[in-house]
Amino acid sequence: MAESKDGGLVFKPMEQFEVAPLFGDGPVGMFTITNSTMWMALAVLAVVALMVLGTRSRAIIPSRSQSIAELVYGFIYQMVEDIAGKDGVKYFPYIMTLFLFILFSNYLGLLPKAFTPTSHIAVTAVLAVGVFVAVTVIGFVKNGAGFLSLFWVSSAPLALRPILALIEVISYFVRPVSHSIRLAGNMMAGHAVIKVFAGFAALLAISPLAILAITAMYGLEMLVAGIQAYVFTILTCVYLKDALHPHH
Amino acid sequence: MADTPTEGAASSGGMPQLDFSTFPNQIFWLVVTLIVIYFVLSRVALPRIGSVLAERSGTITNDIAAAEDLKQKAVEAEEAYNKALADARAEASRIVDETKAEIQSGLDAAIAEADAEIAARAAEGEKAIAAIRDSAKDDAAAVAKDIAKDIVAAVAPGKIDAKSVTAAVAAKVKG
Numbered sequence: 001m002a003e004s005k006d007g008g009l010v011f012k013p014m015e016q017f018e019v020a021p022l023f024g025d026g027p028v029g030m031f032t033i034t035n036s037t038m039w040m041a042l043a044v045l046a047v048v049a050l051m052v053l054g055t056r057s058r059a060i061i062p063s064r065s066q067s068i069a070e071l072v073y074g075f076i077y078q079m080v081e082d083i084a085g086k087d088g089v090k091y092f093p094y095i096m097t098l099f100l101f102i103l104f105s106n107y108l109g110l111l112p113k114a115f116t117p118t119s120h121i122a123v124t125a126v127l128a129v130g131v132f133v134a135v136t137v138i139g140f141v142k143n144g145a146g147f148l149s150l151f152w153v154s155s156a157p158l159a160l161r162p163i164l165a166l167i168e169v170i171s172y173f174v175r176p177v178s179h180s181i182r183l184a185g186n187m188m189a190g191h192a193v194i195k196v197f198a199g200f201a202a203l204l205a206i207s208p209l210a211i212l213a214i215t216a217m218y219g220l221e222m223l224v225a226g227i228q229a230y231v232f233t234i235l236t237c238v239y240l241k242d243a244l245h246p247h248h
Numbered sequence: 249m250a251d252t253p254t255e256g257a258a259s260s261g262g263m264p265q266l267d268f269s270t271f272p273n274q275i276f277w278l279v280v281t282l283i284v285i286y287f288v289l290s291r292v293a294l295p296r297i298g299s300v301l302a303e304r305s306g307t308i309t310n311d312i313a314a315a316e317d318l319k320q321k322a323v324e325a326e327e328a329y330n331k332a333l334a335d336a337r338a339e340a341s342r343i344v345d346e347t348k349a350e351i352q353s354g355l356d357a358a359i360a361e362a363d364a365e366i367a368a369r370a371a372e373g374e375k376a377i378a379a380i381r382d383s384a385k386d387d388a389a390a391v392a393k394d395i396a397k398d399i400v401a402a403v404a405p406g407k408i409d410a411k412s413v414t415a416a417v418a419a420k421v422k423g
Contacts, residue, residue, distance in 0.1 A: 014263055019270040030272040037273075040281040047285050051293035058300050060307055066300075073297045093290040101285055121265050122274040130282075188265065 010202070013195035017119055017188065035115040036123075043104040043117070051100070072100070076233065083237040087244055094134075095240075098127060099233040106187060106225035110218070118228075119187035121180060128180035131236050139243035150246035179235055186228045190221040393417045 022033045050072070054065030062070060076099050080092045102118055109116025117123050139147040151168040153161060194217045200210040264270070396417045400408050 017264040019264060019267070019274065028270045028273050030276050032273055034270070034273055034277075036270075037277045040277055044281055044284050044288075048288055051297070052288060055293065055296055055300065058296060060300075060304050062300075069293070070297055070301060073294065074301070093294055094286060096289055096294065097282055097286045100289070101282060117274070117278070119265070120274055122271040123278050126275050126278050184265065 011196060011199040013192040013199070016115070016191060016195060019115075019120070036117050036120070039105065039108055039115045040101075040117050042108055043101055046104040046108065047100045079234060080237055080240075083234065084240040084244060088237065088240050091138075091240060095233060095236055098131070098236060099229055102127070102183065102232055103226065103229040106229055107222075109187065109191070110221055110225060116187050116191060119184055119191060121184045124180035124184040125176070127183075127232070128176040131179065131239060132176040135236075135239045135243040138240070139246060142244060143246055147243070147246050150242055175239065179232065183228050183232050186224055190217065190224055193217055194221065389418065389421045392421060 019028055019034050019036050021028060022035055022038055026032070028034055050065065051069050054063075054069045057063060057066065059066060073096070076096050077089070077092060080088050080095055084091070105116060105118040108114055109119065139150070143149075151165045151172070153164045153168065156164050194214055197210045197213045197217060201207045201214065203210070393414050396413050397410055400413050
Protein backbone atom coordinates (compact mmCIF):
# COMPACT_ATOMS: atom_id res chain seq x y z
CA MET A 1 0.00 0.00 0.00
CA ALA A 2 2.49 2.59 1.18
CA GLU A 3 5.61 2.67 -0.88
CA SER A 4 8.58 4.63 0.39
CA LYS A 5 11.70 4.36 -1.71
CA ASP A 6 13.98 6.18 0.70
CA GLY A 7 16.10 3.83 2.85
CA GLY A 8 15.19 0.87 0.65
CA LEU A 9 11.94 0.27 2.48
CA VAL A 10 9.27 -1.21 0.24
CA PHE A 11 5.88 -1.89 1.80
CA LYS A 12 3.54 -3.82 -0.40
CA PRO A 13 1.49 -5.70 2.18
CA MET A 14 -1.55 -6.05 -0.07
CA GLU A 15 0.25 -7.29 -3.14
CA GLN A 16 -0.02 -10.87 -1.92
CA PHE A 17 -3.80 -10.69 -2.14
CA GLU A 18 -3.97 -9.80 -5.81
CA VAL A 19 -5.89 -12.21 -7.95
CA ALA A 20 -4.03 -12.69 -11.21
CA PRO A 21 -4.30 -15.18 -14.06
CA LEU A 22 -2.01 -18.13 -13.57
CA PHE A 23 -1.20 -18.45 -17.29
CA GLY A 24 -0.59 -15.35 -19.39
CA ASP A 25 -1.41 -11.81 -18.46
CA GLY A 26 -4.98 -11.23 -19.64
CA PRO A 27 -7.98 -9.99 -17.70
CA VAL A 28 -9.55 -12.07 -14.94
CA GLY A 29 -12.68 -13.51 -16.50
CA MET A 30 -15.17 -15.73 -14.75
CA PHE A 31 -13.53 -18.99 -15.84
CA THR A 32 -9.91 -17.83 -15.90
CA ILE A 33 -7.54 -20.08 -13.99
CA THR A 34 -6.03 -17.74 -11.40
CA ASN A 35 -3.71 -18.11 -8.44
CA SER A 36 -6.85 -18.26 -6.31
CA THR A 37 -8.10 -21.17 -8.42
CA MET A 38 -4.80 -22.97 -7.98
CA TRP A 39 -4.75 -22.66 -4.20
CA MET A 40 -8.37 -23.76 -3.97
CA ALA A 41 -7.42 -26.78 -6.08
CA LEU A 42 -4.51 -27.48 -3.75
CA ALA A 43 -6.93 -27.34 -0.83
CA VAL A 44 -9.08 -29.91 -2.63
CA LEU A 45 -6.02 -32.10 -3.17
CA ALA A 46 -5.09 -31.77 0.49
CA VAL A 47 -8.61 -32.78 1.53
CA VAL A 48 -8.51 -35.78 -0.83
CA ALA A 49 -5.04 -36.72 0.43
CA LEU A 50 -6.10 -36.67 4.06
CA MET A 51 -9.67 -37.94 3.93
CA VAL A 52 -9.49 -40.41 1.01
CA LEU A 53 -5.88 -41.51 0.53
CA GLY A 54 -5.18 -41.32 4.25
CA THR A 55 -8.03 -43.70 5.05
CA ARG A 56 -7.65 -46.11 2.13
CA SER A 57 -6.48 -49.02 4.31
CA ARG A 58 -9.72 -48.83 6.40
CA ALA A 59 -7.72 -50.33 9.24
CA ILE A 60 -9.24 -51.23 12.60
CA ILE A 61 -5.97 -50.09 14.09
CA PRO A 62 -5.46 -46.84 12.16
CA SER A 63 -2.30 -45.53 10.54
CA ARG A 64 -1.14 -42.01 11.38
CA SER A 65 -2.97 -40.32 8.50
CA GLN A 66 -6.11 -42.36 9.18
CA SER A 67 -5.92 -41.34 12.84
CA ILE A 68 -5.83 -37.68 11.85
CA ALA A 69 -8.75 -38.11 9.43
CA GLU A 70 -10.75 -39.92 12.14
CA LEU A 71 -9.84 -37.24 14.65
CA VAL A 72 -11.14 -34.48 12.35
CA TYR A 73 -14.25 -36.52 11.56
CA GLY A 74 -14.95 -37.18 15.22
CA PHE A 75 -14.26 -33.56 16.18
CA ILE A 76 -16.69 -32.04 13.66
CA TYR A 77 -19.27 -34.82 14.05
CA GLN A 78 -19.29 -34.30 17.81
CA MET A 79 -19.60 -30.55 17.32
CA VAL A 80 -22.58 -30.88 14.98
CA GLU A 81 -24.28 -33.41 17.23
CA ASP A 82 -23.66 -31.48 20.44
CA ILE A 83 -24.71 -28.08 19.13
CA ALA A 84 -27.29 -28.72 16.39
CA GLY A 85 -28.63 -31.95 17.87
CA LYS A 86 -29.33 -35.37 16.36
CA ASP A 87 -31.34 -33.92 13.46
CA GLY A 88 -28.40 -31.67 12.56
CA VAL A 89 -26.24 -34.69 11.72
CA LYS A 90 -27.95 -34.79 8.29
CA TYR A 91 -26.03 -31.62 7.38
CA PHE A 92 -22.72 -32.94 8.71
CA PRO A 93 -21.15 -33.50 5.23
CA TYR A 94 -21.64 -29.88 4.24
CA ILE A 95 -20.32 -28.56 7.56
CA MET A 96 -17.34 -30.88 7.17
CA THR A 97 -16.82 -29.48 3.66
CA LEU A 98 -16.79 -25.92 5.00
CA PHE A 99 -14.42 -26.80 7.83
CA LEU A 100 -11.92 -28.69 5.69
CA PHE A 101 -11.95 -26.09 2.90
CA ILE A 102 -11.34 -23.20 5.31
CA LEU A 103 -8.80 -25.14 7.36
CA PHE A 104 -6.69 -26.17 4.37
CA SER A 105 -7.02 -22.79 2.62
CA ASN A 106 -5.84 -21.08 5.80
CA TYR A 107 -2.91 -23.40 6.39
CA LEU A 108 -1.81 -23.62 2.75
CA GLY A 109 -1.97 -19.82 2.67
CA LEU A 110 0.69 -19.72 5.38
CA LEU A 111 3.26 -21.24 3.04
CA PRO A 112 5.67 -18.61 1.74
CA LYS A 113 4.57 -17.13 -1.62
CA ALA A 114 1.16 -18.72 -1.19
CA PHE A 115 -2.22 -17.16 -1.89
CA THR A 116 -4.99 -17.42 0.69
CA PRO A 117 -8.45 -17.75 -0.91
CA THR A 118 -10.11 -17.25 2.49
CA SER A 119 -8.52 -13.82 2.86
CA HIS A 120 -10.93 -12.57 0.18
CA ILE A 121 -14.29 -11.25 1.19
CA ALA A 122 -15.76 -12.61 -2.06
CA VAL A 123 -14.95 -16.17 -0.93
CA THR A 124 -15.98 -15.84 2.71
CA ALA A 125 -19.12 -13.93 1.78
CA VAL A 126 -20.23 -16.76 -0.49
CA LEU A 127 -19.54 -19.26 2.30
CA ALA A 128 -21.41 -17.16 4.87
CA VAL A 129 -24.34 -16.26 2.61
CA GLY A 130 -24.59 -19.91 1.60
CA VAL A 131 -24.90 -20.86 5.27
CA PHE A 132 -27.33 -18.00 5.91
CA VAL A 133 -29.64 -18.90 3.02
CA ALA A 134 -29.46 -22.61 3.76
CA VAL A 135 -30.20 -22.10 7.45
CA THR A 136 -33.11 -19.74 6.72
CA VAL A 137 -34.62 -22.17 4.21
CA ILE A 138 -34.16 -25.12 6.60
CA GLY A 139 -35.74 -23.06 9.38
CA PHE A 140 -38.88 -22.29 7.38
CA VAL A 141 -39.13 -25.78 5.87
CA LYS A 142 -38.80 -27.53 9.23
CA ASN A 143 -40.84 -25.15 11.38
CA GLY A 144 -43.01 -23.19 8.93
CA ALA A 145 -44.07 -19.87 10.38
CA GLY A 146 -42.96 -21.19 13.78
CA PHE A 147 -39.43 -20.29 12.72
CA LEU A 148 -40.37 -16.65 13.32
CA SER A 149 -40.63 -17.42 17.04
CA LEU A 150 -36.83 -17.20 16.94
CA PHE A 151 -37.35 -13.41 16.85
CA TRP A 152 -40.16 -13.34 19.42
CA VAL A 153 -38.51 -13.63 22.83
CA SER A 154 -41.34 -15.19 24.83
CA SER A 155 -39.41 -15.03 28.12
CA ALA A 156 -39.25 -11.21 27.96
CA PRO A 157 -42.04 -8.87 29.21
CA LEU A 158 -44.71 -8.35 26.56
CA ALA A 159 -44.01 -4.63 26.18
CA LEU A 160 -40.37 -5.26 25.36
CA ARG A 161 -41.00 -8.02 22.83
CA PRO A 162 -41.51 -5.85 19.70
CA ILE A 163 -38.28 -3.97 20.41
CA LEU A 164 -36.42 -7.20 21.06
CA ALA A 165 -37.92 -8.66 17.88
CA LEU A 166 -36.52 -5.75 15.89
CA ILE A 167 -33.09 -6.23 17.46
CA GLU A 168 -33.25 -9.97 16.86
CA VAL A 169 -34.15 -9.47 13.19
CA ILE A 170 -31.32 -6.99 12.68
CA SER A 171 -28.84 -9.30 14.41
CA TYR A 172 -30.10 -12.19 12.29
CA PHE A 173 -29.38 -10.32 9.08
CA VAL A 174 -26.01 -9.10 10.33
CA ARG A 175 -24.93 -12.69 10.90
CA PRO A 176 -23.62 -13.36 7.36
CA VAL A 177 -21.71 -10.07 7.45
CA SER A 178 -19.91 -10.80 10.72
CA HIS A 179 -19.55 -14.43 9.78
CA SER A 180 -17.69 -13.61 6.56
CA ILE A 181 -15.73 -10.52 7.62
CA ARG A 182 -14.43 -12.25 10.74
CA LEU A 183 -12.72 -14.92 8.65
CA ALA A 184 -11.48 -12.74 5.77
CA GLY A 185 -10.39 -9.97 8.14
CA ASN A 186 -8.39 -12.31 10.35
CA MET A 187 -6.61 -13.93 7.43
CA MET A 188 -5.91 -10.64 5.67
CA ALA A 189 -4.69 -8.81 8.77
CA GLY A 190 -2.27 -11.54 9.80
CA HIS A 191 -0.75 -11.89 6.36
CA ALA A 192 -0.50 -8.12 5.91
CA VAL A 193 1.21 -7.67 9.29
CA ILE A 194 3.75 -10.36 8.43
CA LYS A 195 4.41 -8.59 5.14
CA VAL A 196 4.91 -5.25 6.91
CA PHE A 197 7.46 -6.82 9.27
CA ALA A 198 9.10 -8.38 6.22
CA GLY A 199 9.45 -4.86 4.77
CA PHE A 200 11.17 -3.70 7.96
CA ALA A 201 13.58 -6.62 7.76
CA ALA A 202 15.36 -4.77 4.94
CA LEU A 203 16.71 -2.27 7.49
CA LEU A 204 19.90 -3.71 8.98
CA ALA A 205 19.39 -2.06 12.40
CA ILE A 206 16.02 -3.57 13.12
CA SER A 207 16.10 -6.65 10.94
CA PRO A 208 16.73 -9.10 13.86
CA LEU A 209 13.75 -7.62 15.65
CA ALA A 210 11.67 -7.71 12.47
CA ILE A 211 12.56 -11.35 11.80
CA LEU A 212 11.73 -12.19 15.43
CA ALA A 213 8.40 -10.41 14.98
CA ILE A 214 7.73 -12.32 11.75
CA THR A 215 8.42 -15.59 13.57
CA ALA A 216 6.10 -14.63 16.41
CA MET A 217 3.37 -13.47 14.01
CA TYR A 218 3.75 -16.66 12.02
CA GLY A 219 3.24 -18.70 15.17
CA LEU A 220 0.17 -16.63 16.00
CA GLU A 221 -1.14 -17.06 12.47
CA MET A 222 -0.76 -20.83 12.80
CA LEU A 223 -3.14 -20.60 15.75
CA VAL A 224 -5.46 -18.15 14.01
CA ALA A 225 -5.71 -20.33 10.88
CA GLY A 226 -7.04 -23.24 12.92
CA ILE A 227 -9.15 -21.16 15.27
CA GLN A 228 -10.89 -19.25 12.47
CA ALA A 229 -11.81 -22.48 10.69
CA TYR A 230 -13.15 -23.76 14.02
CA VAL A 231 -15.06 -20.54 14.73
CA PHE A 232 -16.65 -20.45 11.28
CA THR A 233 -17.74 -24.06 11.68
CA ILE A 234 -19.08 -23.73 15.21
CA LEU A 235 -21.07 -20.61 14.25
CA THR A 236 -22.53 -22.54 11.33
CA CYS A 237 -23.61 -25.21 13.82
CA VAL A 238 -25.13 -22.58 16.11
CA TYR A 239 -27.10 -21.05 13.22
CA LEU A 240 -28.22 -24.52 12.20
CA LYS A 241 -29.40 -25.14 15.75
CA ASP A 242 -31.47 -21.94 15.61
CA ALA A 243 -33.07 -23.17 12.39
CA LEU A 244 -33.85 -26.62 13.74
CA HIS A 245 -34.93 -25.59 17.24
CA PRO A 246 -36.02 -21.92 17.09
CA HIS A 247 -37.88 -22.08 20.41
CA HIS A 248 -34.85 -22.33 22.66
CA MET B 249 -19.01 -8.68 -16.45
CA ALA B 250 -16.71 -11.62 -16.90
CA ASP B 251 -14.73 -9.96 -19.60
CA THR B 252 -14.14 -6.55 -18.08
CA PRO B 253 -10.47 -5.60 -18.05
CA THR B 254 -9.24 -5.53 -14.48
CA GLU B 255 -5.56 -4.82 -14.51
CA GLY B 256 -5.91 -1.19 -13.56
CA ALA B 257 -8.01 -1.72 -10.46
CA ALA B 258 -5.82 -4.47 -9.00
CA SER B 259 -2.49 -2.74 -9.39
CA SER B 260 -3.56 0.76 -8.47
CA GLY B 261 -2.78 0.15 -4.78
CA GLY B 262 -6.28 -0.38 -3.36
CA MET B 263 -7.37 -3.46 -1.52
CA PRO B 264 -7.43 -6.39 -3.94
CA GLN B 265 -10.30 -7.74 -1.81
CA LEU B 266 -12.49 -4.89 -3.02
CA ASP B 267 -11.64 -5.35 -6.70
CA PHE B 268 -15.09 -6.44 -7.74
CA SER B 269 -13.95 -7.49 -11.20
CA THR B 270 -12.35 -10.63 -9.72
CA PHE B 271 -15.47 -11.61 -7.78
CA PRO B 272 -17.21 -13.71 -10.44
CA ASN B 273 -14.01 -15.66 -10.97
CA GLN B 274 -13.49 -16.32 -7.26
CA ILE B 275 -17.12 -17.17 -6.67
CA PHE B 276 -17.24 -19.55 -9.63
CA TRP B 277 -14.11 -21.43 -8.58
CA LEU B 278 -15.16 -21.46 -4.93
CA VAL B 279 -18.47 -23.09 -5.86
CA VAL B 280 -16.63 -25.65 -7.99
CA THR B 281 -14.24 -26.33 -5.11
CA LEU B 282 -17.02 -26.74 -2.57
CA ILE B 283 -18.96 -29.08 -4.85
CA VAL B 284 -15.88 -31.22 -5.45
CA ILE B 285 -15.02 -31.40 -1.76
CA TYR B 286 -18.66 -32.08 -0.87
CA PHE B 287 -18.90 -35.01 -3.26
CA VAL B 288 -15.53 -36.43 -2.28
CA LEU B 289 -16.54 -36.26 1.38
CA SER B 290 -20.15 -37.39 1.16
CA ARG B 291 -19.58 -40.17 -1.39
CA VAL B 292 -16.20 -41.56 -0.35
CA ALA B 293 -14.49 -40.20 2.73
CA LEU B 294 -17.21 -39.76 5.34
CA PRO B 295 -19.03 -43.10 4.78
CA ARG B 296 -15.69 -44.85 4.83
CA ILE B 297 -14.52 -43.23 8.07
CA GLY B 298 -17.96 -43.69 9.60
CA SER B 299 -17.97 -47.39 8.80
CA VAL B 300 -14.42 -47.81 10.10
CA LEU B 301 -15.37 -46.11 13.37
CA ALA B 302 -18.55 -48.19 13.68
CA GLU B 303 -16.63 -51.37 12.91
CA ARG B 304 -14.01 -50.47 15.48
CA SER B 305 -16.52 -49.74 18.22
CA GLY B 306 -18.32 -52.98 17.28
CA THR B 307 -15.07 -54.90 17.52
CA ILE B 308 -14.27 -53.34 20.86
CA THR B 309 -17.75 -54.12 22.21
CA ASN B 310 -17.49 -57.71 20.98
CA ASP B 311 -14.04 -58.12 22.45
CA ILE B 312 -15.18 -56.77 25.80
CA ALA B 313 -18.17 -59.12 25.76
CA ALA B 314 -15.92 -62.04 24.83
CA ALA B 315 -13.51 -61.09 27.61
CA GLU B 316 -16.42 -60.94 30.06
CA ASP B 317 -17.55 -64.37 28.85
CA LEU B 318 -14.08 -65.86 29.23
CA LYS B 319 -13.76 -64.34 32.68
CA GLN B 320 -17.06 -65.93 33.69
CA LYS B 321 -15.83 -69.26 32.30
CA ALA B 322 -12.59 -68.94 34.24
CA VAL B 323 -14.54 -68.32 37.45
CA GLU B 324 -16.72 -71.35 36.73
CA ALA B 325 -13.68 -73.48 35.98
CA GLU B 326 -12.08 -72.39 39.24
CA GLU B 327 -15.23 -73.27 41.14
CA ALA B 328 -15.38 -76.67 39.46
CA TYR B 329 -11.73 -77.23 40.29
CA ASN B 330 -12.25 -76.29 43.92
CA LYS B 331 -15.28 -78.52 44.13
CA ALA B 332 -13.38 -81.43 42.55
CA LEU B 333 -10.53 -80.83 44.97
CA ALA B 334 -12.88 -80.84 47.98
CA ASP B 335 -14.57 -84.01 46.70
CA ALA B 336 -11.24 -85.71 46.21
CA ARG B 337 -10.16 -84.71 49.71
CA ALA B 338 -13.37 -86.07 51.23
CA GLU B 339 -13.02 -89.29 49.23
CA ALA B 340 -9.41 -89.67 50.27
CA SER B 341 -10.18 -89.18 53.95
CA ARG B 342 -13.08 -91.62 53.66
CA ILE B 343 -10.77 -94.22 52.12
CA VAL B 344 -8.17 -93.57 54.81
CA ASP B 345 -10.79 -94.06 57.54
CA GLU B 346 -12.14 -97.21 55.92
CA THR B 347 -8.71 -98.70 55.49
CA LYS B 348 -7.79 -97.82 59.06
CA ALA B 349 -10.95 -99.52 60.34
CA GLU B 350 -10.26 -102.60 58.22
CA ILE B 351 -6.70 -102.84 59.41
CA GLN B 352 -7.82 -102.32 63.01
CA SER B 353 -10.39 -105.09 62.82
CA GLY B 354 -7.86 -107.45 61.16
CA LEU B 355 -5.38 -106.58 63.84
CA ASP B 356 -7.92 -107.15 66.61
CA ALA B 357 -8.84 -110.55 65.16
CA ALA B 358 -5.19 -111.55 64.86
CA ILE B 359 -4.50 -110.44 68.45
CA ALA B 360 -7.49 -112.35 69.74
CA GLU B 361 -6.41 -115.48 67.86
CA ALA B 362 -2.88 -115.14 69.13
CA ASP B 363 -4.19 -114.67 72.70
CA ALA B 364 -6.35 -117.77 72.37
CA GLU B 365 -3.42 -119.80 71.07
CA ILE B 366 -1.18 -118.52 73.83
CA ALA B 367 -3.83 -119.48 76.42
CA ALA B 368 -4.19 -122.93 74.87
CA ARG B 369 -0.42 -123.49 74.83
CA ALA B 370 -0.14 -122.27 78.41
CA ALA B 371 -2.90 -124.66 79.51
CA GLU B 372 -1.21 -127.54 77.72
CA GLY B 373 2.07 -126.69 79.30
CA GLU B 374 0.58 -126.55 82.73
CA LYS B 375 -1.12 -129.89 82.18
CA ALA B 376 2.18 -131.40 81.12
CA ILE B 377 3.90 -129.91 84.14
CA ALA B 378 1.19 -131.32 86.41
CA ALA B 379 1.57 -134.75 84.82
CA ILE B 380 5.33 -134.60 85.22
CA ARG B 381 4.91 -133.55 88.88
CA ASP B 382 2.47 -136.40 89.55
CA SER B 383 4.68 -138.99 87.97
CA ALA B 384 7.65 -137.59 89.85
CA LYS B 385 5.74 -137.98 93.16
CA ASP B 386 4.87 -141.61 92.36
CA ASP B 387 8.40 -142.35 91.33
CA ALA B 388 9.72 -140.77 94.49
CA ALA B 389 7.30 -142.89 96.56
CA ALA B 390 8.31 -146.07 94.73
CA VAL B 391 11.98 -145.30 95.12
CA ALA B 392 11.47 -144.48 98.79
CA LYS B 393 9.69 -147.85 99.37
CA ASP B 394 12.36 -149.79 97.56
CA ILE B 395 15.11 -148.02 99.42
CA ALA B 396 13.25 -148.44 102.72
CA LYS B 397 12.79 -152.15 102.02
CA ASP B 398 16.41 -152.53 101.17
CA ILE B 399 17.47 -150.64 104.28
CA VAL B 400 15.12 -152.69 106.49
CA ALA B 401 16.39 -155.90 104.93
CA ALA B 402 19.91 -154.76 105.49
CA VAL B 403 19.39 -153.67 109.11
CA ALA B 404 16.95 -156.39 110.31
CA PRO B 405 16.52 -159.06 107.73
CA GLY B 406 13.40 -161.15 107.95
CA LYS B 407 11.83 -159.33 110.93
CA ILE B 408 9.64 -156.90 109.17
CA ASP B 409 7.57 -157.83 106.11
CA ALA B 410 7.48 -155.81 102.98
CA LYS B 411 3.85 -154.75 103.39
CA SER B 412 4.20 -152.78 106.60
CA VAL B 413 7.33 -151.10 105.29
CA THR B 414 5.45 -149.97 102.25
CA ALA B 415 2.51 -148.68 104.32
CA ALA B 416 4.89 -146.79 106.66
CA VAL B 417 6.71 -145.21 103.76
CA ALA B 418 3.43 -144.22 102.08
CA ALA B 419 2.27 -142.62 105.36
CA LYS B 420 5.58 -140.78 105.70
CA VAL B 421 5.51 -139.58 102.10
CA LYS B 422 1.98 -138.32 102.46
CA GLY B 423 2.63 -136.70 105.76
